[in-house]
Amino acid sequence: MATRTRRTERREEPLSRERIVEAAIELLDTAGEGGLTFRALSERLATGPGAIYWHVANKGELLGAATDAVVAAALTVDPAGAPPSPRDGIRLVALGLFEASEAHPWLATQLAAQLSRSPARTVAPRLFESIGRRVSDLGVPREDWFTAASALMHYILGAAGQNAANIAATRSLGPGEDRAGFLDAVSRAWEALDPDDYPFTRAVARQAREHDDRAQFLDGLGLVLDGVTAAAARPQA
Amino acid sequence: MATRTRRTERREEPLSRERIVEAAIELLDTAGEGGLTFRALSERLATGPGAIYWHVANKGELLGAATDAVVAAALTVDPAGAPPSPRDGIRLVALGLFEASEAHPWLATQLAAQLSRSPARTVAPRLFESIGRRVSDLGVPREDWFTAASALMHYILGAAGQNAANIAATRSLGPGEDRAGFLDAVSRAWEALDPDDYPFTRAVARQAREHDDRAQFLDGLGLVLDGVTAAAARPQA
DNA sequence: ACCTGAACACCGTTCAAGT
C-alpha cells in the first residue's frame, strides 16, 4: 500500500519482526505458498536464514503473523460515513475479506487453520466477532446465533478459498493467461462433458463463463443472509 | 473399509497405481498432510522411492488421485431405497462429504484446489453436478442455478474445511486429547475474552462448547437451503 | 515393462561463533 521502490536489498534499518512479516507477505503474493522460503526471505532482507529465527519462532508462526496482518488490514477499511445496516455491514466485511483473498490467494487456507487455534487472541476471531455482532443485530434469536454466524463464516471462507484456488489455477497456466481466458477454458471443458452424466454442469457452462466473481460472491452471500433472516422471522424451531 | 491386518509390508502382488493411492490415503489419514512422503510411502510399500514414479507422475497427481478416490467413495453411499426429495438429496450428499472430510482431514483443502482444474474429468465436478441437479429440481429459476449451486458448494466446502482444521488442531494438542476437550478449551478461551471487544463471541461460547458438529453442519445447510428456496419462490430479481 | 537406489538441488531448523 505504501510507496516503495526497492527490489531486493534494503539495508540500513535493522531486521524486525514487522519487516520480516512484510517481506513474507510479498513473497507469498508473488511466488505463492511454495515460494515462502527462509532462504528466499533472507536474501530479500539481505541477511542469513538464521537471523530470521531470532525474531520468529518458526515458519508456522510466520504464516500466522502474515495472515493476521492481512486480515487486520482488510477489516479496517470501514470506519468513515454513517454506520451501515447489519446486512450491509456483513456485506462489507465479507467483501473486504473476499478482496483480500483475491490479492493474497494464500489467505483463505491460512485463515481456516487460524480460526481453530485455541489461543484466540489473534485477528481471526475478530472476524467471527465482526460477523456475529451484526447477526445478533439482525434479530436472529439468541439460540441460533452460533449456527447463523458459523454458516456465514463457512460460506465466506469457502467462496474465498474457491476463488483463491481459481486464481492460482489461472496463474499456473502461464503468465500471459488472465481470468477471462481461464473462465473460457473451464466453460469450454464443461460444455464438452457427457450430456447424460453432466446435464446441469453443461447447462450452467455459459453462466460460468460470463459471471463476475465479486457480484456472484455477493449474490451467494445474499442467499445465505436470506436464510438467516428467514429463520429470524420464524417463531420457534 | 475392507478388513486388513498388515502393518508395513505387503510383498507378493506387484506395485500398482491403485495400491499406491490406497497407501497414500492411509498415510495422509494417520500422519497428516506433511506425513505423505515418497520415502514413507515406499517404505510402506516395501520398495524404493523411484518405483512410485513409474506409476505416478508426481506428488500433485498422487494427491489428486487420493482426493478423487475418497470423494468417489463418499458419493456412492446413496443408491438404495426410494429417491429422496431434492432437499434431502442435497443433505445426503453434503453429509457424505462432511463425514468423509472428518475421516480424511486433508480432503477439503485438496478438493477446493481440485475443483478449479480445467480438465474437468476428475470426480470433483461430479460433486458439483450432484448438488446442481437437485438445485434445479428444487424449482430454482434457471438464471439462478449457477449462483445457488455455487453457494451450496461454498458453504459445504467451507464448513468441511473448518471442521477438518478443528480436527487437526485437536490432534496437535496430543494423542490423548479428544474433541470434547478441545471444544472445552476453545470455549474457555472465548469466555476469557475482553467483554468490550468480544461480546458476541463470549455470548456464544457456551453454544460452541455444547454443539454437535454434524447437527450444526446440517442446521447451517438448512439456512442456506432456505435462502435458495426463498429465491425460488420469489417472482423475479 | 518394471524396479532399485544413489545422487541432486532444495528445504526448515539449529547452533557455535562473532559483533
Added chain:
DNA sequence: ACCTGAACACCGTTCAAGT
C-alpha cells in the same frame, strides 16, 4: 542483543543400471 553462515536431517525428483 542481534546477526552470520556452516551444518544436519529431510524432502521431491531424476536416472543410470539392473531384472
